[in-house]
């Protein structure tokens with residue numbers, strides 16, 4: 288397996304994985320979604336809540352805030368020496384105490400949470416939690432821990448992960464009559480006409496729609512795919528960097544394959 292980063296912008300990365308089959312590509316996608324741990328609030332102690340929002344709804348909203356995750360410093364609760372009881376190696380406490388003024392509303396955001404660990408903070412401080420009316424008050428203590436997406440979607444560190452086959456766009460110059468219909472039809476600007484010759488560009492962007500093939504009367508265009516290469520698009524929630532998501536997921540998948548092979552060999 289060979290991974291090449293094609294494009295990275297903020298929390299989104301496009302990368303090419305070569306020398307794998309479709310089953311492995313799907314296993315990698317599912318590993319990112321379900322097996323990769325990230326931090327989320329899992330327990331909330333509501334000390335005071337005079338807002339209109341029920342405690343349960345507030346706890347639900349807190350749980351869905353993506354938290355920047357430090358995988359090196361925290362253990363999964365089930366792998367921690369405390370056996371899941373909660374200690375500084377598997378749990379991080381966040382507190383919030385906000386009161387609206389006597390004559391003004393106040394919007395409480397994720398940025399109002401104070402974390403005991405400066406590395407475990409909301410990925411975005413702008414996420415609104417609740418609107419307090421004048422005089423209303425909110426005091427909570429929340430406990431974040433590592434978990435996996437297979438347990439609850441709030442632990443997913445990816446908001447999107449998809450892959451597609453690598454396109455191969457070929458024009459047979461002997462059959463082509465330079466009518467230019469395919470150029471007009473391609474919404475991705477893959478085909479262009481220059482000096483009465485059709486050429487291709489940025490073929491990785493091809494959506495494989497085959498609209499160009501449909502309008503090409505002489506049958507000069509063929510659209511095919513590489514069978515052992517896949518283009519992935521991964522968007523992080525902000526809990527982990529896209530690079531961390533790709534690297535850690537590959538490690539987890541390799542380890543799972545190794546365990547499966549050991550088991551098969553032991554039979």
Ligand code: SF4
Nearest residue numbers: 463464466467469503
């Ligand atoms: S539609 Fe077919 S024939 Fe016309 S320019 Fe494109 S490849 Fe050539």
Ligand code: SF4
Nearest residue numbers: 473493494496497499
């Ligand atoms: S298959 Fe679709 S996206 Fe790809 S070159 Fe043809 S028209 Fe463009």
Ligand SMILES: [Zn+2]
Nearest residue numbers: 367369374377
């Ligand atoms: Zn612990």
